Amino acid sequence: MMIPSQSYSFNGIVVITLYFISLFSFFLHTLASPTVHRCRHDQRDALLEFKHEFPGADMNFGRFDNMRSWNKSSDCCSWESVTCDAKYGQVISLYLLGANLNNTLKPNSGLFKLQYLQNLTLSGCNHSGEIPFTLGTLSHLTYLDLSFNKLVGQVPSTIGNLTKLRYLSLSINHLSGKSSVSFANLTKLIQLDITENDFEPELIPDMSRFHNLEEFWGGNFFGPFPTSLFTIPSLRWVNLGDSNNNFTGHIDFGNSSLPSRLFYLSLADNNFDGPIPESISKFLNLKILDLRNNSFSGPFPTFLFKIPSLQWVTLARNNFKGPIDFGNTWPSSSSLISLYLADNNFDGQIPESISQFLKLGTLDISNNKLQGNVPGCLLRLSSLQLSHNSFSGFGKSSQVLDQAQMQVLRLESNSFQGPFPHWICQFRSLEFLDLSNNSFSGSIPLCLRNITYSLEVLNLRNNNFSGILPDVFLNATRLYTLDVSRNRLEGKLPKTLINCTSMGLLNVEGNKFKETFPSWLGSMPYLYILILRANQFYGPLYHLHESTWFQHLKVIDVSHNDFTGSFPAFYFSNWLQMTTLNLEIDVVYYEYSIIWDDYGYHNFRPYTSSMEIVHKGVDTEFDKIRQDFTSIDFSSNKFYGKIPESIGLLKGLRFLNLSGNAFTSDIPQSLANLTNLEALDLSHNQLSGQIPRDLGELSFLSTMNFAHNNLEGPIPRGTQFQRQNCSSFMDNPKLYGLDDICRKTHVPNPRPQELEKLSEPEEEQVINWTSAAIAYGPGVFCGLVIGHIFISHKQEWLMEKFRRNKPRVVIRSAR
Known part of the structure; x- marks a missing residue:
C-alpha cells in the first residue's frame, strides 16, 4: 500500500516527465517544420527586380498601392499582393490588379524568375507592348489575367507551354493573330476570355477540344455559328455578344445528347438570322438568354418558355412577327423574372396566359404593333414598358393593385384616352411615369400627391389635359423631370414646385399659363x-x-x-x-x-x-x-x-x-x-x-x-x-x-x-x-x-470584370 507522500511524489514525477516530453516534442516539431511565411532570397530578389522595372510603382496610392510595402528589410511573403507557399516559401501568387505600372513587360523581367507562380493577375496595370515569349516559362501557372491593358501584337506561341492553365483572360487589349494557334494546346482551360482584341476573325474551328471549358467570352469574331462550342458538356457560360462580334447565318446547337450545364447564353449584337431552333430547349438549366440586336425572324418562339429554369430573356430588336403566344407552359416557366420583346413586329394583343408567370417583375414590349387592352395582371410588375404600340385600355386590375410595387410605368405613344387613370395613384413606389403622346383628357388629379414623394420623372407631354397644374409637389423632393408640355393647362405654376430641390428639367411649353416670369424657380439648385x-x-x-x-x-x-x-x-x-x-x-x-x-x-x-x-x-x-x-x-x-x-x-x-x-x-x-x-x-x-x-x-x-x-x-x-x-x-x-x-x-x-x-x-x-x-x-x-x-446596385467597373459569378450584361452607350 502506497502512503500519501509517496503518491504525491509519484504524481509530480509523472507531471514533470510529461511536461518535458511535450516540450521536447515541440522542439522536434519546430526543427522538423520549415519557417512559416519566410520567403526565399531568390524569390525576394526577383520581386524587387520586377518592382524596379516600373519607376512609378511607389507612386500609386489608395487601393492601388500594391508595391509600396516591397523592401529588403521585410519578409516578401508578408508583402501586399504576394502569396507564398507556406511550406517552402516560394511565391505562388502575384495579384496586382489596377497597379498602373505604366510600362512594358520585358522578356528578361524579374517576373519570369518566379518559376513557382501559379496565379498571376496584372489586370488594369496599363501595360503596353507585346506579351514576352518568356511568359511560357511559368509552367506552373493555372490562373493568368492580363486584361484591361494596352498589349499589342500576337500572343506568343510559348503560351501553349502553360498546359496547367485553367483560367485565362486577355480581354480589352489590342492583341492580334490567330486564336486557333495561340490557345489550341490549352485544353485544361475552364475559363477563357478573349473579348475586345484584334484577333483574326476566325474562331477556333474545333472548340470541343476544350473538354473542361465552363465559361467562354469571345470578341471580334465573325463567320458561321460555332456549333462545336455547344458540344462541351461542362459549358456553363457563353458570351458571344457585346464585343464586336459579327457572326452570321442560322444558329445550330448540334446533335449532342449529353446533359448540358449551360445557364448563361448571350448571342447579342450579331447578324444571326432565321428562326431560333427548337433544339435550344435541351439546355434545361438555362437561366439567362440574350438574343437582342440580331436579325432573327419567324413567329414567337413559344418553346423557349418550356425551359423550366429560364429567368431572364431578351429577344429585343429582331424581326419576329405575329402574335405573342406563351402556350400552356405552367408550371415549367414559373421562374421567369424579366422579359424583353421590344423592337420587333409582334401584333395582336398580349395574351392572358402571361398571368402564369407569377415571378415576372419586368416586361418591355415597346415598339411593336400590339393593340387592345393591357391585361390587368401586369399592374403587379415592378417595371412595365408598353410604349409605341396601339394599346387603348387596361383589363380588370382591382385584385392586384393592393400588392402593386410598380416603379417604372411607360405608356407613351399609344392610343389611350379618357381621364387620367386614377389607379396610378396607388403605386406608392413609382419612380418613373410617362403617359406622353396619348389622348388623355380632363384635369390632372390631386391624388398625384400620393406618389410625387417617390417620383423622379413625370411626363404628361402632348395630351389634352386641361385646367390648372395642381398643387401636388409639396413632398416632391426627388422629382428630377417634369414635362407637361403641349396640353391645355392654364393659370399659374404652383408655388410648391419650389420644393422640388432635385429638379433638373421643367417643360411647360405649349399651354396657356399666364403670369409674370417665375423668377422664384431660380433658387432650384439643379435646374438645367x-x-x-x-x-x-x-x-x-x-x-x-x-x-x-x-x-x-x-x-x-x-x-x-x-x-x-x-x-x-x-x-x-x-x-x-x-x-x-x-x-x-x-x-x-x-x-x-x-x-x-x-x-x-x-x-x-x-x-x-x-x-x-x-x-x-x-x-x-x-x-x-x-x-x-x-x-x-x-x-x-x-x-x-x-x-x-x-x-x-x-x-x-x-x-x-x-x-x-x-x-x-x-x-x-x-x-x-x-x-x-x-x-x-x-x-x-x-x-x-x-x-x-x-x-x-x-x-x-x-x-x-x-x-x-x-x-x-x-x-x-x-x-x-x-x-x-x-x-x-x-x-x-x-x-x-x-x-x-x-x-x-x-x-x-x-x-x-x-x-x-x-x-x-x-x-x-x-x-x-x-x-x-x-x-x-x-x-x-x-x-x-x-x-x-437602376445603376444604384452596379459594381465597380473593374470588379465587374473579375466577379465572374455575376453576369456582365451591360450595353454601353454609343459614342
Whole structure:
C-alpha cells in the first residue's frame, strides 16, 4: 500500500516527465517544420527586380498601392499582393490588379524568375507592348489575367507551354493573330476570355477540344455559328455578344445528347438570322438568354418558355412577327423574372396566359404593333414598358393593385384616352411615369400627391389635359423631370414646385399659363433646362432685387410669350453653367441598356425623344440629340434695348436666338468670344451699325441670320459669311456686299459640331433653338434619371470584370 507522500511524489514525477516530453516534442516539431511565411532570397530578389522595372510603382496610392510595402528589410511573403507557399516559401501568387505600372513587360523581367507562380493577375496595370515569349516559362501557372491593358501584337506561341492553365483572360487589349494557334494546346482551360482584341476573325474551328471549358467570352469574331462550342458538356457560360462580334447565318446547337450545364447564353449584337431552333430547349438549366440586336425572324418562339429554369430573356430588336403566344407552359416557366420583346413586329394583343408567370417583375414590349387592352395582371410588375404600340385600355386590375410595387410605368405613344387613370395613384413606389403622346383628357388629379414623394420623372407631354397644374409637389423632393408640355393647362405654376430641390428639367411649353416670369424657380439648385415657350407669360425677365439667376441653366426657352423689358449689361454674368467650354465631352447618344444587379435583372430605355426644329418654315425632326446641348431662345417677345455685352461670357453656348424682338443699337462685339457657337439668329429686330467682322472667325458658326434690321456697311468677307444664304441678310437697306452671296446658292458645309450630324448626313438644317431645347430635355435628363434609378446596385467597373459569378450584361452607350 502506497502512503500519501509517496503518491504525491509519484504524481509530480509523472507531471514533470510529461511536461518535458511535450516540450521536447515541440522542439522536434519546430526543427522538423520549415519557417512559416519566410520567403526565399531568390524569390525576394526577383520581386524587387520586377518592382524596379516600373519607376512609378511607389507612386500609386489608395487601393492601388500594391508595391509600396516591397523592401529588403521585410519578409516578401508578408508583402501586399504576394502569396507564398507556406511550406517552402516560394511565391505562388502575384495579384496586382489596377497597379498602373505604366510600362512594358520585358522578356528578361524579374517576373519570369518566379518559376513557382501559379496565379498571376496584372489586370488594369496599363501595360503596353507585346506579351514576352518568356511568359511560357511559368509552367506552373493555372490562373493568368492580363486584361484591361494596352498589349499589342500576337500572343506568343510559348503560351501553349502553360498546359496547367485553367483560367485565362486577355480581354480589352489590342492583341492580334490567330486564336486557333495561340490557345489550341490549352485544353485544361475552364475559363477563357478573349473579348475586345484584334484577333483574326476566325474562331477556333474545333472548340470541343476544350473538354473542361465552363465559361467562354469571345470578341471580334465573325463567320458561321460555332456549333462545336455547344458540344462541351461542362459549358456553363457563353458570351458571344457585346464585343464586336459579327457572326452570321442560322444558329445550330448540334446533335449532342449529353446533359448540358449551360445557364448563361448571350448571342447579342450579331447578324444571326432565321428562326431560333427548337433544339435550344435541351439546355434545361438555362437561366439567362440574350438574343437582342440580331436579325432573327419567324413567329414567337413559344418553346423557349418550356425551359423550366429560364429567368431572364431578351429577344429585343429582331424581326419576329405575329402574335405573342406563351402556350400552356405552367408550371415549367414559373421562374421567369424579366422579359424583353421590344423592337420587333409582334401584333395582336398580349395574351392572358402571361398571368402564369407569377415571378415576372419586368416586361418591355415597346415598339411593336400590339393593340387592345393591357391585361390587368401586369399592374403587379415592378417595371412595365408598353410604349409605341396601339394599346387603348387596361383589363380588370382591382385584385392586384393592393400588392402593386410598380416603379417604372411607360405608356407613351399609344392610343389611350379618357381621364387620367386614377389607379396610378396607388403605386406608392413609382419612380418613373410617362403617359406622353396619348389622348388623355380632363384635369390632372390631386391624388398625384400620393406618389410625387417617390417620383423622379413625370411626363404628361402632348395630351389634352386641361385646367390648372395642381398643387401636388409639396413632398416632391426627388422629382428630377417634369414635362407637361403641349396640353391645355392654364393659370399659374404652383408655388410648391419650389420644393422640388432635385429638379433638373421643367417643360411647360405649349399651354396657356399666364403670369409674370417665375423668377422664384431660380433658387432650384439643379435646374438645367427651363422651357416656358408658347404660353402667355408676360412682364420683364430681369428684376433689380435679384442677386442670383439660374446659375446652372444650360437651356432656356422663353420664346413666343409676351415678355418685355430691357437687360443690364451684366445680365448674363451669373449664368455660370454656360461659361465653361465642354471640350472633353463627346457626342453621346442614349441607347438601349440592360443591367444586372444583386436583386435581379433590370432594363431601362432612356429617352431617345426626337428633337424638332423648324427649317425654312418646315418642321424637321432629328432622332438623336447631344448631351452637351446649350441654348438660349428669347425669340418672339417684346424685349428692347441693347443686347447685353455679358453675352460674350457664355463660351459654352452653342445656339442663340434673339429674333423677333425690338433690340436696338450695335451687335455686341463680345459675340465673337463665343467660340462654341454654332447658330446665331438676330433677325427681325432694330439693330444698327455693322456686322462684327470677327464673327467670321468662329469656326463652328454655320448658321447666321441678320435679316430685317437696320444694319449697314459691308458684309464681312469671312468664309463663314460667304456660306450663308442670301435671305440671312435681306431687308437691311444700308447693308452692301450681297452680290457674291446672292448670285449663287450657298449650302453650308457639314461641320463636326453642327446639329446635322445628329440626324441624316448631307441634310441642310437650320436650328430653331426653341424646339431643339424642348426635345433636348427628355433625352438628357430622363436618361440620367433612369440610369440613376437602376445603376444604384452596379459594381465597380473593374470588379465587374473579375466577379465572374455575376453576369456582365451591360450595353454601353454609343459614342
